[in-house]
Amino acid sequence: MKKWKHIDFILFISPIILAAVGVLMVYSASMVMVVVKYDLPSNYYLLQQLKWFVLGLLVLVFTTLFPYSKYKRLVKLIVLGTISLLIFVLFFGEVRNNAKSWIDLGFFNIQPSELTKLSVIIYLSAIYAKKENYIDNFNKAVLPPLIILVIMLGLILKQPDIGTASIIAFIGAAIIISSGIRFSHLLFLILSGVVIVILAIPKLATEEVLSRFTGAFQPFDYPDSAGYHLIQSLIAIGTGGINGVGLGQGVQKLGYLMEAHTDFIIAVIGEELGFIGVGTVIALLTAIVLRGFYISRKCEDQFGSLLAIGIASMVGIQSFVNMGAASGLLPITGVTLPFISYGGSSILVLMGAMGILNNIALNVRFQESHQPIKQVIPDEVSNVHHLKPKGGKIWADQRK
Numbered sequence: 214m215k216k217w218k219h220i221d222f223i224l225f226i227s228p229i230i231l232a233a234v235g236v237l238m239v240y241s242a243s244m245v246m247v248v249v250k251y252d253l254p255s256n257y258y259l260l261q262q263l264k265w266f267v268l269g270l271l272v273l274v275f276t277t278l279f280p281y282s283k284y285k286r287l288v289k290l291i292v293l294g295t296i297s298l299l300i301f302v303l304f305f306g307e308v309r310n311n312a313k314s315w316i317d318l319g320f321f322n323i324q325p326s327e328l329t330k331l332s333v334i335i336y337l338s339a340i341y342a343k344k345e346n347y348i349d350n351f352n353k354a355v356l357p358p359l360i361i362l363v364i365m366l367g368l369i370l371k372q373p374d375i376g377t378a379s380i381i382a383f384i385g386a387a388i389i390i391s392s393g394i395r396f397s398h399l400l401f402l403i404l405s406g407v408v409i410v411i412l413a414i415p416k417l418a419t420e421e422v423l424s425r426f427t428g429a430f431q432p433f434d435y436p437d438s439a440g441y442h443l444i445q446s447l448i449a450i451g452t453g454g455i456n457g458v459g460l461g462q463g464v465q466k467l468g469y470l471m472e473a474h475t476d477f478i479i480a481v482i483g484e485e486l487g488f489i490g491v492g493t494v495i496a497l498l499t500a501i502v503l504r505g506f507y508i509s510r511k512c513e514d515q516f517g518s519l520l521a522i523g524i525a526s527m528v529g530i531q532s533f534v535n536m537g538a539a540s541g542l543l544p545i546t547g548v549t550l551p552f553i554s555y556g557g558s559s560i561l562v563l564m565g566a567m568g569i570l571n572n573i574a575l576n577v578r579f580q581e582s583h584q585p586i587k588q589v590i591p592d593e594v595s596n597v598h599h600l601k602p603k604g605g606k607i608w609a610d611q612r613k
Contacts (some may be wrong), residue, residue, distance in 0.1 A: 219582060221574035223504050225277070227497045228552055228567045232269060232560060234494065235478075235553035236262045241461050242474040242481045243555070249468070258474055258555055265557040269564035276568025277575065281517055284569070288339045292361060295332040298325035299368035306372075310547055314372045326369050326377040327558040331566050333362060333381055334388065334523030341392035342516035351398050355389070359402075375422065376546025380530050382406075387526035388519050391509075425544040432541065442477070445470040446539045450483035450491075457487030474555045476547055479539045495536075498551065501567070502529040508574045511581070517573045524566045 240259035247253045284291075298316070302325050306313040315322050337358055344354035362385050369378040390399060424439040432440025432447075449465035452458060463484040466473040473481050482490045505525025512518040528551050535550040537543035549559050 219575055219578035220277075221504065221508070221571060221578065223500050224508075224567065224571050224574055225273075227501050228273065228564060229270065231494065231497050231552035232266050232564070235555075235560075236266050237460075238478055238482055238485075238553060239474045239555045241463070241485060242466050242478055244461075245467055246473070261557075262555055262560075265560045268557075269560045272561055273564040273568045273571075276565050277571040279568070279572065281520060281569050281572045281576070282514070284335050284520075285339045285343075285516060288336055291332050292336050295325065295329050296365065296368070298323075298328065299365060301325075303368065303371055312372045312374050312547075314369075314374050314377075321557055324556075324558040326372070326374055326381075327556075327562045329365055329369065330377075330381055330384065330527055331562050333365065333385055334520060334527065334566070336361065337385055337388045337392075338516055338519035338523055341388065342514075342519055345393065345515050348393050349395055349398075351395075351401075355394055355398055355402075359389075374547075376534065376548045379546070380527070380534060380548065383530050384523055384526050387530075388523045391519060391522045425546070429538070429541055429544040442471055442545060443539075443541050446477050446480040447541065449477075449480040450540070453484040453487040453490075455488045457483070457485045457490055460485050472547075475549055476535070476545065476554070477539050478554050479536050479550055482553075494550075494553065495532075498528060498532045501525070502532075504574075505570055508570065508577055511577045512573055513580075517576070521570055521573050524570045527566060528563070 236259065239262045240256065243258040244255040247257050248255050251257075302314060302316050305316070307315040307317055307322070309315055314326055315324055340358040341348065341354075348354045362381075366378050366382060369381070389402070424435075427435060428439035428441075428443055432443040434440065436444055445465055449463065449470055452463075452465070458464075463481055465484055466481050470477050470480060479491065479494070482494060486493075502525045505521050505528070509518045509521035509525065512521060531548055531551050534543060534546060534548045535554070538545045538548065549556055551563050552560065
């Protein structure tokens with residue numbers, strides 16, 4: 214327990230603040246529509262999100278205390294369990310928003326694709342760390358893990374959930390790039406990926422997918438159809454100005470902005486809390502990402518370093534995709550805003566990931582504080598007899 218004094222304050226507090234803001238904003242975004250649309254109490258989503266928030270805190274504390282190195286022993290179980298869930302959901306899952314991606318367990322629902330994000334991070338980090346000494350061997354080191362990754366992505370695309378599959382692909386790319394593979398191998402993978410995407414376009418480019426692109430880049434040409442959601446999001450963000458119209462006082466959430474408590478919650482924040490609210494959210498998310506990359510560089514263990522990169526990339530990429538969709542920079546993909554959007558699977562996975570990152574940071578800071586003091590004797594100083602570490606200080610016996 215002495216390690217707790219080495220806890221990384223930024224990494225531990227930032228997700229808690231964001232999740233707490235999420236509970237508040239989910240309530241504000243849903244309190245009217247949940248009554249009108251579903252005939253449920255106005256605080257229904259508030260109580261649900263509050264429940265996930267409390268469970269998320271427990272997961273955060275547990276994974277912060279659980280040694281990250283032990284996940285290497287669980288890799289096979291994690292991969293097998295993830296693939297099993299992805300197959301199960303294709304046969305017995307529930308369809309929501311035109312995707313069969315949910316499993317109803319009665320007392321709560323889980324989304325296997327959310328669990329896959331963290332599973333991929335742990336799997337690729339463990340495998341590439343294990344193959345560190347021969348990472349230059351493409352067939353033996355680089356290729357085999359990619360086969361498992363492609364299988365997972367294929368099962369998610371089958372749902373179909375292009376947004377989540379894309380995020381997982383980019384997370385995997387971040388880990389692969391950081392693993393130390395040859396540039397020529399990396400270039401080959403990039404070109405192969407481009408070719409695969411081009412070949413898959415005819416099959417993936419359904420009318421619904423194409424409408425998301427036209428809605429993102431030509432919203433005002435289709436104000437009543439493909440561009441409707443983005444236009445309402447832009448109105449909400451533009452209305453908020455610097456200070457916002459006030460918490461709970463937003464108008465766009467009253468039936469104009471669909472999925473206000475999930476996909477477009479940043480627009481609600483923009484309208485009610487203004488640029489200050491949105492800026493605060495972005496600052497906290499950025500702090501997590503940058504701190505994660507910093508911890509990755511400081512960690513001497515390859516597995517821990519790649520884990521930190523994967524987790525930081527997950528938060529950063531998902532945040533960019535969500536806010537990019539809400540602002541018209543990217544097509545709408547149905548990706549939630551980390552820690553803030555409504556959803557149990559998302560908040561639990563993110564809190565678990567942050568706990569792992571905190572455990573890595575905790576160990577890095579603990580090791581740094583207990584490193585032996587190196588003795589340095591400059592050649593120019595001829596009157597130094599010897600250096601002796603004592604009580605955390607260096608004492609020098611000088612010749613008179």
